[in-house]
Amino acid sequence: MTITINGREVPVPADPRISLLDLLRDHLGLSGTKKGCNQGACGACTVLVDGERIVSCLGLAIQYDGRAVTTVEGLATAGELHPLQRAFIEHDGFQCGYCTPGQLMSAIGMAREASRGLPSHVTADLAATSVALDRGEIAERMSGNLCRCGAYNGIVDAVAASLEEADAVREDQAA
Known part of the structure; x- marks a missing residue:
């Protein structure tokens, strides 16, 4: 089971309790996505999943198996800002x-x-x-x-x- 994050396949964590936000920040070192309220109310952790915006603190990483996640780190291309x-x-x-x-x-x-x-x-x-x-x-x-x-x-x-x-x-x- 994998999640494609910014074009790179990443294994889904074995622990099904890990949020997508914690996977990004704590396990993959993608600190651009911020942990604000951790309750889905502030939008600081917004990412795109298959092009749709979601708050990553509310979803478990395992829910995104087989899907494409884009974080702020995935916006720039070839050193050029979006x-x-x-x-x-x-x-x-x-x-x-x-x-x-x-x-x-x-x-x-x-x-x-x-x-x-x-x-x-x-x-x-x-x-x-x-x-x-x-x-x-x-x-x-x-x-x-x-x-x-x-x-x-x-x-x-x-x-x-x-x-x-x-x-x-x-x-x-x-x-």
């Missing part, structure tokens, strides 16, 4: 940096959810097949990730800028 990581730097989307990994992973997951047309609490048209990610949508969709420093405006700015950059790249590629 565009969202660059946007966080450019727009002051972090202060102490503790919540930043979870914010990054959550933003990537929520953008994928919106691209599939999944509505949020503030989505005006629940029958729409696509969702425009304006500031209100971004803030609502990121509300499960807490920031003690209050860098929310920078976080929303960074996410919005990253989404605009991705849209521009797609448009250039289509032309």
Whole structure:
């Protein structure tokens, strides 16, 4: 039994009580994923599982047998920061940096959810097949990730800028 973490196969721990978060941090040394509340309420431990965002403190590692997990360490490629990581730097989307990994992973997951047309609490048209990610949508969709420093405006700015950059790249590629 294995879990693919950031493209590398890792054996599922023999102890079925180990959370995915503890596997990442304590057994694999992937300390980017933070342990905040350890109750699923703060979002600091957010990772992507098969592209979907989850809070890793609530899941047992064994539940993710055969699945692909991406942590913040898996975002950069060939030494290049992910565009969202660059946007966080450019727009002051972090202060102490503790919540930043979870914010990054959550933003990537929520953008994928919106691209599939999944509505949020503030989505005006629940029958729409696509969702425009304006500031209100971004803030609502990121509300499960807490920031003690209050860098929310920078976080929303960074996410919005990253989404605009991705849209521009797609448009250039289509032309």
